[in-house]
Amino acid sequence: MRHLGTGIGWRPEIADAVERMPGIDWVEAVAENLCPGHLPDSLLRLRERGVTVVPHGVSLGLGDAGRPDETRLAALAERARALGSPLVTEHIAFVRAGGPLTASQPLEAGHLLPVPRTRDALDVLCENVRIAQDALPVPLAVENIAALISWPCEEMTEGQFLYELVERTGVRLLIDVANLHTNHVNRGEDPAKALDELPVEAIAYVHVAGGFERDGVWHDSHAHPVPEPVLDILADLASRVTPPGVLLERDENFPAPQELERELDAIRETVRATAPTSAEPTTVTTPATSPAPVPAPTRQRLALAQTSLLSALVAGTPAPEGFDRTRLTVQSRALAGKRADVVAKVAPELPEILGEAYRARFLSYAQTRPMSGGYRRDALDFAERLLLAGQPEDSEARGRLTQWWLERSGPAPLDARPVTRWLRAARFALRRG
Numbered sequence: 394m395r396h397l398g399t400g401i402g403w404r405p406e407i408a409d410a411v412e413r414m415p416g417i418d419w420v421e422a423v424a425e426n427l428c429p430g431h432l433p434d435s436l437l438r439l440r441e442r443g444v445t446v447v448p449h450g451v452s453l454g455l456g457d458a459g460r461p462d463e464t465r466l467a468a469l470a471e472r473a474r475a476l477g478s479p480l481v482t483e484h485i486a487f488v489r490a491g492g493p494l495t496a497s498q499p500l501e502a503g504h505l506l507p508v509p510r511t512r513d514a515l516d517v518l519c520e521n522v523r524i525a526q527d528a529l530p531v532p533l534a535v536e537n538i539a540a541l542i543s544w545p546c547e548e549m550t551e552g553q554f555l556y557e558l559v560e561r562t563g564v565r566l567l568i569d570v571a572n573l574h575t576n577h578v579n580r581g582e583d584p585a586k587a588l589d590e591l592p593v594e595a596i597a598y599v600h601v602a603g604g605f606e607r608d609g610v611w612h613d614s615h616a617h618p619v620p621e622p623v624l625d626i627l628a629d630l631a632s633r634v635t636p637p638g639v640l641l642e643r644d645e646n647f648p649a650p651q652e653l654e655r656e657l658d659a660i661r662e663t664v665r666a667t668a669p670t671s672a673e674p675t676t677v678t679t680p681a682t683s684p685a686p687v688p689a690p691t692r693q694r695l696a697l698a699q700t701s702l703l704s705a706l707v708a709g710t711p712a713p714e715g716f717d718r719t720r721l722t723v724q725s726r727a728l729a730g731k732r733a734d735v736v737a738k739v740a741p742e743l744p745e746i747l748g749e750a751y752r753a754r755f756l757s758y759a760q761t762r763p764m765s766g767g768y769r770r771d772a773l774d775f776a777e778r779l780l781l782a783g784q785p786e787d788s789e790a791r792g793r794l795t796q797w798w799l800e801r802s803g804p805a806p807l808d809a810r811p812v813t814r815w816l817r818a819a820r821f822a823l824r825r826g
Contacts (some may be wrong), residue, residue, distance in 0.1 A: 396637050397401045400421060402640060403439075407650070412438060414654055420444060421447045422449065424472050448481050453483045454486070456514065460524060461525055478531060480597060482532055483525070483536070488502050489501045491695065495697055498763070498765065507542065507543075509546075510549040511544075511549075513695050515554060526562070534564065535566065537572050538572055539579075539611075539613035554668055563721055565595055566595045571603070573588075574611065579610060584629070595632040601623060601642065624663050626658065627639070631663065631668040632779075670766075730756070733759070740769075746790055754779065
């Protein structure tokens with residue numbers, strides 16, 4: 394396993410600070426936010442200094458009932474090549490449901506949701522991981538996620554589920570100790586037991602992050618300092634095996650660089666102070682034989698279960714049997730809030746045009762309009778919905794929103810020719826009528 398050292402999640406907001414931080418061996422960047430032909434200058438400078446850059450995917454959906462999308466896989470592979478990365482990472486999660494397997498409307502969560510720890514889900518996940526491994530030019534590592542909700546009638550613990558995944562596919566693991574803490578608070582799962590059951594020799598690296606607790610629910614915010622319980626889990630892990638790499642994640646609410654450096658120092662000291670006295674070198678072997686494809690009924694059963702859950706979370710359908718309805722409500726609100734935040738980043742003109750009313754209007758829209766085509770499409774649909782309802786009431790703001798929608802609603806930027814502009818406006822007027 395390649396030694397990475399101590400790293401930090403690279404984000405544009407802290408790019409300059411990261412370049413100046415001492416002792417940064419590597420960084421991780423969200424794959425979907427990078428354009429291979431136009432990599433940020435900061436990342437290029439870090440690479441020139443010998444700093445390793447790892448692309449971290451968030452939208453592949455390896456836990457989806459369907460097979461991984463070839464276009465998304467090709468994009469992840471392209472980023473790995475452009476960055477000269479030693480590996481790429483993704484999540485053990487499902488992010489979309491519905492569609493052909495269930496003959497229903499495609500739905501997107503806009504966030505990472507837990508897969509059920511069942512034989513069906515494991516069979517599908519293993520095949521999806523193998524498909525991804527075959528498509529990628531470098532090794533793949535997959536991350537355990539944080540969850541607010543639990544699936545009923547699960548057949549394995551998280552540790553057992555991950556152990557069998559590694560045994561059947563040879564995939565590496567990205568262990569997020571903050572997510573183990575989240576699942577301890579939210580689902581009563583013992584982090585030490587999970588570590589007991591994990592194949593620690595398969596660990597590629599470790600994530601450390603902060604969050605907050607509200608009304609007995611831990612929110613994995615990546616926007617707060619790393620708490621002591623998370624460092625305690627890191628210490629437990631580091632006492633069992635020296636992790637090849639440890640990375641601090643922070644996605645928003647960025648503190649002063651000195652505070653991030655103090656957190657990195659605490660992470661380094663935790664690993665150093667609890668390192669095992671001796672360790673045998675271990676390797677993970679990939680199974681020599683290719684298993685039979687997952688039968689279609691297996692994928693269909695998983696698809697129906699995931700669609701039922703996601704529909705309850707984003708479309709207001711009844712909660713599936715066996716789920717905690719209170720927790721589903723918390724998760725639903727969290728998904729809608731995440732959706733509003735990301736749309737505001739993808740289309741910053743919308744909160745600028747709508748002002749303080751943006752969030753309330755978007756959350757109202759999200760209650761009846763599930764996301765089905767990504768965040769850019771979501772922003773356009775939201776604006777169109779407002780305009781069809783004659784909003785915003787202020788004529789100047791409505792005019793700015795109309796112009797924004799017209800300029801982005803086609804496959805290419807709005808043509809300046811009067812005829813093109815007239816046709817686009819006429820189409821919108823007909824739809825409104």
